[in-house]
Amino acid sequence: MEKLRIPGPTPCPPEVLQAMTKQMINHRGEEFAEILNGVTDKLKQLFQTKNDVFLLTASGTGGLEAAIVNTLSPDDKVLSVSSGVFAERFATIAEQYGAEVIPLRFEWGKAADADAVGKALQADPEIKAVLVTHNETSTGVTNDLASISSVVKEFDKLLLVDAISSLGSINLPVDEWHCDLVVTGSQKGWMVPPGLVMVSVSQEAWRARANARMPRFYWDFAQARNYLERGQTPWTPPLPIVFALSVSLELMLKEGLPNIVARHARVGRATREGVKSLGLSLFADENYASNTVTAVSSSDGLDIKKLLRILREEHQVVLSGGQQKLDGKIFRIGHLGLVTEEDIEAVISALKVALPQAGFVAIK
Numbered sequence: 001m002e003k004l005r006i007p008g009p010t011p012c013p014p015e016v017l018q019a020m021t022k023q024m025i026n027h028r029g030e031e032f033a034e035i036l037n038g039v040t041d042k043l044k045q046l047f048q049t050k051n052d053v054f055l056l057t058a059s060g061t062g063g064l065e066a067a068i069v070n071t072l073s074p075d076d077k078v079l080s081v082s083s084g085v086f087a088e089r090f091a092t093i094a095e096q097y098g099a100e101v102i103p104l105r106f107e108w109g110k111a112a113d114a115d116a117v118g119k120a121l122q123a124d125p126e127i128k129a130v131l132v133t134h135n136e137t138s139t140g141v142t143n144d145l146a147s148i149s150s151v152v153k154e155f156d157k158l159l160l161v162d163a164i165s166s167l168g169s170i171n172l173p174v175d176e177w178h179c180d181l182v183v184t185g186s187q188k189g190w191m192v193p194p195g196l197v198m199v200s201v202s203q204e205a206w207r208a209r210a211n212a213r214m215p216r217f218y219w220d221f222a223q224a225r226n227y228l229e230r231g232q233t234p235w236t237p238p239l240p241i242v243f244a245l246s247v248s249l250e251l252m253l254k255e256g257l258p259n260i261v262a263r264h265a266r267v268g269r270a271t272r273e274g275v276k277s278l279g280l281s282l283f284a285d286e287n288y289a290s291n292t293v294t295a296v297s298s299s300d301g302l303d304i305k306k307l308l309r310i311l312r313e314e315h316q317v318v319l320s321g322g323q324q325k326l327d328g329k330i331f332r333i334g335h336l337g338l339v340t341e342e343d344i345e346a347v348i349s350a351l352k353v354a355l356p357q358a359g360f361v362a363i364k
């Protein structure tokens with residue numbers, strides 16, 4: 001069996017896969033209401049929030065679009081805190097819907113600086129909302145969301161967070177950190193196939209929604225809230241994915257959020273140590289290195305495409321390459337969801353064999 005170690009989709013536990021073989025049910029009936037209410041309640045525990053939490057049928061990007069169109073109007077000024085592919089995407093969505101995006105860019109591989117966020121907000125009081133990517137999957141960096149959030153709230157701005165590859169794996173206490181809108185995706189640490197995004201919506205986000213004039217229909221949170229009161233989603237949900245999520249949430253709560261976070265921290269550390277022990281360098285600033293994905297820099301002679309092919313064909317280990325300007329410059333190891341230190345040992349062992357075959361020469 002392939003060892004899928006990309007930063008999502010992630011492998012699913014057997015119980016989760018089994019749940020998806022269940023026969024279809026009436027999505028407007030009592031059985032589904034019970035499942036949806038249970039899932040919502042469990043998600044609130046794992047989001048550490050009392051805010052509303054909704055399921056939307058989409059990949060992560062749909063959730064980001066929902067966050068934008070529910071809170072903003074065309075011409076609203078938004079600050080985009082960015083240092084990678086996914087933060088740029090979040091900003092592009094806002095731009096496409098007519099927002100005026102003020103970019104605050106940091107070098108890829110580095111974390112966002114909360115003081116710089118404060119300066120940008122100070123410089124332009126008209127900024128209404130701040131877009132932040134908690135865990136930048138393209139570079140393997142986890143931003144210091146607690147510090148960023150405290151600055152954003154000092155200026156009383158709306159905080160929209162892409163937590164697609166962090167929530168449920170890396171600590172993100174949504175209420176304690178005053179995050180107004182938080183988006184995550186089923187295919188990441190939740191150990192469920194792609195198809196659902198889960199979003200939390202604060203009172204402040206609801207107030208923003210009341211005045212937000214960007215066009216929306218499918219993504220309208222008011223519809224989601226109305227239907228959830230009846231134990232339903234506005235549109236037909238992907239039932240097998242909801243069944244799967246229901247089981248994975250049970251597994252997650254059984255393990256306990258602090259234990260899940262601690263396991264990801266251990267696995268993240270083991271990955272970084274393993275990579276360095278092979279003579280490779282980490283792409284991300286190690287002080288902010290992600291516990292869900294490790295980006296590894298290329299070095300002279302190393303052919304990353306060849307490396308990924310050898311790993312896949314000869315070791316059944318599937319890793320990811322770099323995206324956009326990082327294509328050919330880094331490779332990424334995903335370690336979120338169903339993952340242990342032993343899984344990472346297998347990756348490091350395979351790398352040890354494959355690296356010299358792909359042209360890598362360790363500097364002694």
Ligand SMILES: Cc1ncc(COP(=O)(O)O)c(C=O)c1O
Binds near residue numbers: 007135163164165
């Ligand atoms: C941080 C982050 N944001 C957004 C996305 C986009 O999600 P999707 O590909 O599910 O639309 C991803 C997916 O990898 C991600 O990691």
